[in-house]
Amino acid sequence: MKSLQRFFARLSNLAARGRAHQRLGEEMDEHLAQQTADNLRAGMSIAEARRQAVLKFGAVESIREEYLSEVSLPFIWTLLQDLHYALRQLAAFPGFASVVILTIALGVGATTAIYSVVDAVLLHPLPYPQPEQLVRIENDFPGIGARDVFLSVPEWKDFERSGIFQYVAPERSGSVNVTGSSQPTRIQFKSVAANYFALLDVKPELGRVFDPNDPAPGFNLEVVIGDGLWKRDFGADPHILGRNLRLDNDVYFVVGVMPPDFHDQGRTTEIRNTEIWAACGFSSLLLPPRTRSTRALRTAIARLKPGLTLAAAQSRLDALVVALQKQFPADYPPESAWSVHLVPLGETVVGNVRQPLLLMMGAVGLVLLIGCVNVANLLLARATARGREMAVRQALGAPRMQLIRQLLTESLLLSMLGGITGLAILFFTRRLLLQMIPATLPRLNDISINWTVLLFALGVSVLAGVFFGLAQALQASRQDPIHVLRQEGRGSKGSKSQTWTLSALVVTEFALSLVLLIAAGLLLHSFWDLFKVRLGFDPE
């Protein structure tokens, strides 16, 4: 508490250094005057009284230093001083500085670019509220070698009643011919349970979504359309609600339009690009019969009850499955070993892009690392040139810590400038870069340079700066000024330990490049394998 108070007092004094100087001066004048007066009264001569007073006061410079360091926060002053000096150093060698900054810019820019993709695709795969509650229900019969089979309507109803889920929504995807708009088109279509949008917890931009309690057993002739379709085929008509749309042969009417940032979930790009949704009870007489073994529901997603973890939900579901098996032995013979799995919905969306993305991330990380090693090399080479300067400063009494701090400030400044340059390049080329990403990537439209990405870039820059600054700083802290001064005076080359560090860096760089080469080769190899996958027919 007390030290906090002191900290704020000193912080507020940051600008008031000059005033503090003056205050101490006044105090000292006053003090010495009184002491001199007392000494005079004790019978000393004027000169002696003054001398004794000054003697008694003590070493003025060290007191002033202590006083000023108490006035404000000394490390901020030294930091500003270091920064000032570092900037002068950079300005003195602009060629060197620009090479280093560009190298770091390349590394940080590439890493941040890939990270922004990872952030959108892997870390935030589902653009819906409370995505951790969303799961996909997977129906397995491992006993007869059947995985991820369809769901039947009674099973769906059982799951809904189980108390584990807030909503369970089966869905079926396909495409339909849409007529009734400006021109007939073929559009990706999904028939979903009426609670689908309530489950995802998303709101329409116009009109309404389906009523989750809609009792209609079949299709209730309402559709919700996507923003893209609305703008493309209906010219963003504000009176779209209630308008008729002919899907294949049936007439539906539009009740709602989803906002532009809504993207459907699903395992393929086509499904994720769904633009028409119709509510369906999956139970009408026209649809397949509602027995347990009539499995017509392709996929089902669900939202867990709040506060229920995935593991807890899974164990309750397992109990339910066992009970149902006992109740309907004809539908679930023991040898089929029926089981139901809950898979986080995010995983099914991300699916097969996880590995290539992580590999890419590793590759750009290596590029950054190689850049850092290069820069460390350059800095060391320059440290050899600056050895004399450092030795002289050390000989004049600069503490080792101060030299190290100075060198670290310089390298951090370099890496920060590099990071900012990298971000700037990324910012101005982001449209171009986004076009290079294959359109099949999920969440492609949500890749952006947001705060997390900026924070990542900052962190990477700082780490890089510390990394390549450390070699130089360690080098400087080890050197013996007398030795250096003597050697440099005779114009000889750097010391043995310097040569050793340099060669160690070259070896590291070579090793890293080799790893990168191998990783790139593996990546290409797996892509090549993908190209060679047999289609099962002759495409020619």
Added chain:
Amino acid sequence: MPEKPDVLQGTLALMVLKTLDLLGPLHGYGIARRIEQISGDLLAVNQGTLYPLLLKLEHEGAIASGWGASENNRRARFYRLTRAGHKQLRTETRDWEQTAAIIARFFDVKGEDLS
């Protein structure tokens, strides 16, 4: 001339607080002078070191300062104890007395007491 003992770190602050408590608002020189007098000239306070300490105490809120006129009618900065300073003085006095009592007991112990 025998060396006068240096003032222990931390005890100087306590002395400053106690002096201000006894004598009311004082300027820096006055404080230095009183400490010397009270300690019977046994302590050598390098008087300059008082000023960084006064500033530190002021930052901590134990004392406050303002301009006033000294005895010989010069402008001088006067320091006075704040409410928080009074409190700090009380707790530090108690701590100090406790420590002193413990040390005194150690010195009082004779060999036969422990056998």
